[in-house]
Amino acid sequence: EVQLVESGGGLVQPGRSLRLSCAASGFTLEDYAMHWVRQAPGKGLEWVSGISWDGGNVAYADSVKGRFSISRDNSKNSLFLQMDSLRAEDMALYYCARPAAGFFYYYMDVWGKGTTVTVSS
Amino acid sequence: EIVLTQSPGTLSLSPGDRATLSCRASQSVSSSYLAWFQQKPGQAPRLLIYGAASRATGIPDRFSGSGSGTDFTLTISSLEPEDFAVYYCQQYGGSFTFGGGTKVEIK
Numbered sequence: 001e002v003q004l005v006e007s008g009g010g011l012v013q014p015g016r017s018l019r020l021s022c023a024a025s026g027f028t029l030e031d032y033a034m035h036w037v038r039q040a041p042g043k044g045l046e047w048v049s050g051i052s053w054d055g056g057n058v059a060y061a062d063s064v065k066g067r068f069s070i071s072r073d074n075s076k077n078s079l080f081l082q083m084d085s086l087r088a089e090d091m092a093l094y095y096c097a098r099p100a101a102g103f104f105y106y107y108m109d110v111w112g113k114g115t116t117v118t119v120s121s
Numbered sequence: 122e123i124v125l126t127q128s129p130g131t132l133s134l135s136p137g138d139r140a141t142l143s144c145r146a147s148q149s150v151s152s153s154y155l156a157w158f159q160q161k162p163g164q165a166p167r168l169l170i171y172g173a174a175s176r177a178t179g180i181p182d183r184f185s186g187s188g189s190g191t192d193f194t195l196t197i198s199s200l201e202p203e204d205f206a207v208y209y210c211q212q213y214g215g216s217f218t219f220g221g222g223t224k225v226e227i228k
Contacts, residue, residue: 047217
C-alpha cells in the first residue's frame with residue numbers, strides 16, 4: 001500500500017525551530033518529486049515547498065522562503081522540512097504529498113494524514 | 122502568481138441534488154493543469170479530478186470536471202450523503218496555488 005506518514009510536529013515557541021519528517025512506503029521515493037502542503041486551522045490549503053527526485057531542484061512559497069528548508073534521503077525513503085524562525089502564522093497541519101508520475105509540478109495523488117505544528121509562547 | 126477564486130463559498134443542497142462548483146483563475150491555466158480535491162473533517166485532501174476533466178482512480182462517475190483557460194467547473198450529478206464536504210481546486214501549471222474552497226453542506 002502506498003503510504004506517507006508525517007511526524008515531528010509539536011508545540012514550539014515563536015522564533016524557534018522544528019524539523020518535520022515524512023516516511024514513504026509502498027513505492028520508490030527516488031522516482032518522485034515531493035511536496036509539503038499546509039493548512040492553518042479552519043483555513044484552506046497552501047503549498048509550502050517542493051523538491052525534485054534527486055534534491056537538485058527545490059522551491060518555496062514566498063511566505064516561508066529563507067526560513068524553511070526541504071531535503072530528502074532516498075536511501076531512507078524520507079522527506080524532511082526544516083522550519084526555522086517559526087511564526088504564529090506558520091501554525092498549521094503540515095501534509096506531505098506526492099505528485100503523480102514523478103513530475104515536479106503535477107497533481108498530487110497521494111497525501112499523508114499530516115502532522116500538527118503549533119507556534120505559541 | 123495565479124490566483125484561484127472559488128464560488129460559491131457555501132452550497133446548501135439536499136441529497137440527490139446536482140452541485141455545480143466554480144473555480145476561476147486570474148490568468149490562463151496552462152494545459153488545463155487544474156485539479157479538484159475533496160476534504161472531509163479530520164481527513165487529508167482526496168484527489169477527484171486532474172487535467173480539468175479526468176477522474177482519478179476510484180472516483181465515482183457522478184463527479185465530473187470541465188473547463189479550460191480561466192474558468193473551470195466541478196459537477197456532482199446527484200449528491201450522495203458522503204459527498205457533503207469541502208472542495209478545493211488547484212492549479213499546477215508551473216507553480217501551485219489552491220482556491221479558497223467551497224463547502225457543500227446539507228440543506
